Amino acid sequence: MANKIPRVPVREQDPKVRATNFDEVCHGYNKEEAMLEASRCLHCKNPRCVGACPVNLQIPDFIAKVVEGDIQGAAEVIARDSSLPAVCGRVCPQETQCEGSCILGVKGEPVAIGKLERFVADNSEHVASGAKATKAKVAVIGSGPAGLACASDLAKWGYDVTIFEALHKAGGVLEYGIPEFRLPKEKVLKKEIDAVRALGVKIETNVIIGRTITIDKLMDEEGFKAVFIGTGAGLPKFMGIPGENLCGVFSANEFLTRNNLMKAYREDYLTPIHAGKKVCVVGGGNVAMDAARTALRLGAEVHIVYRRTEAELPARKEEVHHAEQEGIIFDMLTNPVEILGDEKGWVRALKCVKMELGEPDESGRRSPVAIEGSEFEIPTETVIMALGTSPNPLISRTTAGLDVTRRGCLVADESGATTRPGVFAGGDAVTGAATVILAMGAGRTAARAIDEYLNK
Amino acid sequence: MYQILTKEMLTPNICRMKVSAQRLAAAAQPGQFLIVRADEKGERIPLTISDYDAKEGTVTIVTQKIGASSSDIIAHEPGEAFSDVVGPLGNASDFCSMPAEELAGQRYVFIAGGVGTAPVYPQVKWLHEHNVPVDVIVGARNKDLLIYVEEFRSVADNLYICTDDGSEGFHGVGTAMLEKLVAEGRKYTQAVAIGPMIMMKFSTLTCKKLGIPIIVSLNSLMVDGTGMCGACRVTVGGKTRFACVEGPEFDGYEVDFDEAMRRQGQYKSEEAEANEHHVCKIGRGK
Numbered sequence: 167m168a169n170k171i172p173r174v175p176v177r178e179q180d181p182k183v184r185a186t187n188f189d190e191v192c193h194g195y196n197k198e199e200a201m202l203e204a205s206r207c208l209h210c211k212n213p214r215c216v217g218a219c220p221v222n223l224q225i226p227d228f229i230a231k232v233v234e235g236d237i238q239g240a241a242e243v244i245a246r247d248s249s250l251p252a253v254c255g256r257v258c259p260q261e262t263q264c265e266g267s268c269i270l271g272v273k274g275e276p277v278a279i280g281k282l283e284r285f286v287a288d289n290s291e292h293v294a295s296g297a298k299a300t301k302a303k304v305a306v307i308g309s310g311p312a313g314l315a316c317a318s319d320l321a322k323w324g325y326d327v328t329i330f331e332a333l334h335k336a337g338g339v340l341e342y343g344i345p346e347f348r349l350p351k352e353k354v355l356k357k358e359i360d361a362v363r364a365l366g367v368k369i370e371t372n373v374i375i376g377r378t379i380t381i382d383k384l385m386d387e388e389g390f391k392a393v394f395i396g397t398g399a400g401l402p403k404f405m406g407i408p409g410e411n412l413c414g415v416f417s418a419n420e421f422l423t424r425n426n427l428m429k430a431y432r433e434d435y436l437t438p439i440h441a442g443k444k445v446c447v448v449g450g451g452n453v454a455m456d457a458a459r460t461a462l463r464l465g466a467e468v469h470i471v472y473r474r475t476e477a478e479l480p481a482r483k484e485e486v487h488h489a490e491q492e493g494i495i496f497d498m499l500t501n502p503v504e505i506l507g508d509e510k511g512w513v514r515a516l517k518c519v520k521m522e523l524g525e526p527d528e529s530g531r532r533s534p535v536a537i538e539g540s541e542f543e544i545p546t547e548t549v550i551m552a553l554g555t556s557p558n559p560l561i562s563r564t565t566a567g568l569d570v571t572r573r574g575c576l577v578a579d580e581s582g583a584t585t586r587p588g589v590f591a592g593g594d595a596v597t598g599a600a601t602v603i604l605a606m607g608a609g610r611t612a613a614r615a616i617d618e619y620l621n622k
Numbered sequence: 623m624y625q626i627l628t629k630e631m632l633t634p635n636i637c638r639m640k641v642s643a644q645r646l647a648a649a650a651q652p653g654q655f656l657i658v659r660a661d662e663k664g665e666r667i668p669l670t671i672s673d674y675d676a677k678e679g680t681v682t683i684v685t686q687k688i689g690a691s692s693s694d695i696i697a698h699e700p701g702e703a704f705s706d707v708v709g710p711l712g713n714a715s716d717f718c719s720m721p722a723e724e725l726a727g728q729r730y731v732f733i734a735g736g737v738g739t740a741p742v743y744p745q746v747k748w749l750h751e752h753n754v755p756v757d758v759i760v761g762a763r764n765k766d767l768l769i770y771v772e773e774f775r776s777v778a779d780n781l782y783i784c785t786d787d788g789s790e791g792f793h794g795v796g797t798a799m800l801e802k803l804v805a806e807g808r809k810y811t812q813a814v815a816i817g818p819m820i821m822m823k824f825s826t827l828t829c830k831k832l833g834i835p836i837i838v839s840l841n842s843l844m845v846d847g848t849g850m851c852g853a854c855r856v857t858v859g860g861k862t863r864f865a866c867v868e869g870p871e872f873d874g875y876e877v878d879f880d881e882a883m884r885r886q887g888q889y890k891s892e893e894a895e896a897n898e899h900h901v902c903k904i905g906r907g908k
Contacts, residue, residue, distance in 0.1 A: 377649065377710055401849050411881055413888045416852075420851035423850065428666070558848065558850070560867065
């Protein structure tokens with residue numbers, strides 16, 4: 167019986183070793199392991215995993231190819247629905263999506279769909295080739311997951327697609343946000359972006375829409391017939407507590423961008439970065455884990471400071487587990503109230519209060535309440551704020567007719583249509599900070615809406 | 623790639639380059655800045671825009687040799703190219719969006735110091751083209767470090783040169799020159815100071831004393847320049863603002879200069895080390 171085989175464990179770098187380098191944590195399956203794991207799939211008649219995937223990847227179909235040892239064939243199945251399988255296999259929250267709905271997971275361990283997707287992507291050649299661009303010009307703003315997914319579909323259907331990227335490198339959060347040890351840039355990300363380029367998508371870097379050129383000019387003067395905005399949620403939040411502008415307080419965005427995009431960890435790059443001997447990371451999401459594990463690799467003792475308990479950490483279980491293995495210290499039920507500085511204006515300690523969990527709030531999670539008189543100080547050299555991000559207002563402020571919500575998110579309907587005709591949006595720019603795969607799903611949905619709009 | 627068309631050393635440490643950047647040149651306005659990344663391994667360095675020509679598709683940048691990255695920029699020669707030039711960043715100066723009738727009543731004075739003199743030029747030029755009277759006070763340590771003197775002669779109503787050592791023009795700092803002019807009866811509706819943080823701080827103190835509103839242009843640390851990293855945050859009027867997207871120009875009266883100066887020096891030790899020899903950054907704390 168296929169389902170009697172236990173889930174095939176995946177090989178990883180030893181935690182002690184990987185805490186000192188930026189190489190990828192997970193080695194992934196080899197072909198033998200992948201084929202064995204693939205054989206566990208029951209090929210359900212109504213596969214729940216497909217419905218749970220934001221891009222509706224035909225999971226049992228690609229797994230069937232892996233069982234046969236036809237890896238290129240599996241890649242072809244995946245390519246119909248996803249342009250970033252090597253990325254998604256690594257960073258998707260599979261436990262709440264495909265694997266979370268796998269029938270095998272009811273009594274045992276679900277099929278390792280993410281690890282299989284990754285194996286296929288890493289061990290196959292570029293599949294898709296673009297149709298000749300014979301249709302209208304479409305501008306895609308932002309080269310993150312939403313933009314890449316949208317651009318890929320449109321290029322496959324024959325549209326003349328240009329992606330505009332504000333930074334000097336394509337990839338968005340995949341490039342500046344997610345660290346090398348989770349998503350290798352040259353080996354994995356570049357390969358997938360090259361595949362998008364191979365579809366005929368042009369990528370113009372160093373163009374900040376709203377500053378370098380506006381959406382109006384793209385449409386009126388450069389002949390773009392439709393625009394997709396996938397600019398993500400890039401603005402860092404701060405707590406608004408005293409001492410936040412001391413030297414040694416950074417947003418997770420700054421810390422990670424210096425290390426990922428600007429390669430501060432490499433001695434051949436000029437970028438400076440400051441971790442020091444001890445770092446407190448405030449927050450409990452994936453970005454907090456990424457910042458903490460980066461600081462650890464730069465040589466610091468690292469504390470995660472979070473106001474609820476470990477059970478409420480919004481980060482993926484796997485990331486929390488990896489962080490614990492590597493020696494990150496978790497200070498739970500702890501909330502900063504002030505950052506204390508020395509006479510030179512540098513951080514010397516984080517002043518916190520102890521919290522306890524009270525009544526459930528709107529999100530259904532028990533809300534943390536400060537315990538009176540519980541103030542204490544954690545001596546630290548560096549504080550990294552990882553409290554979430556919100557969309558950049560640059561485009562909404564410089565484009566007429568584009569409505570935003572109170573929280574700064576672009577208003578768009580289910581298809582991605584904004585309040586301005588011909589302008590579509592999706593991903594974190596619409597939803598606020600979420601996941602790579604949800605952004606890709608939104609990019610694909612908007613691509614269909616753009617196709618319909620242009621064929622009207 | 624962004625080709626370098628011309629290059630000249632204005633002083634032994636300050637270099638002017640004209641760079642090809644079509645889209646940027648077409649969008650640039652006075653008061654804005656750009657970011658240069660000289661090559662693959664370089665930092666993203668924010669620089670002020672000293673001039674722009676939409677027709678030619680060029681921007682002019684003026685760089686002072688400070689650390690390893692600015693030295694790399696200066697080491698480039700005409701015919702070579704920078705990996706990346708992006709912008710324009712930040713907001714245009716307030717006067718760009720001022721109604722004509724409001725503009726008509728203005729009389730500006732600029733206090734320019736060091737390499738900050740260069741970005742004053744497009745502002746003065748713009749005001750001159752819009753018939754707004756404008757005086758310029760240029761300060762430097764000595765006459766060999768003065769820049770943009772000839773350029774200002776053609777666009778400023780009055781140009782006042784100040785040197786710390788008295789080797790040319792007024793013997794003293796720019797703020798002393800401003801006090802002298804006001805004492806002599808000159809009236810200004812608006813002052814603008816661009817230069818080292820400490821000079822902008824003292825210009826603000828002087829203007830406060832003289833009752834003249836002052837705008838300063840903050841050259842904070844930045845990585846992306848689009849509001850993403852927050853490295854450039856400054857306290858203005860008791861609130862945290864991002865110099866890259868909300869600035870770079872702010873009301874000088876409201877700026878916490880002491881904090882801004884401390885924050886600007888955050889990576890000083892790293893920069894100094896990078897100048898001396900390269901440093902392995904992994905495991906530094908242990």
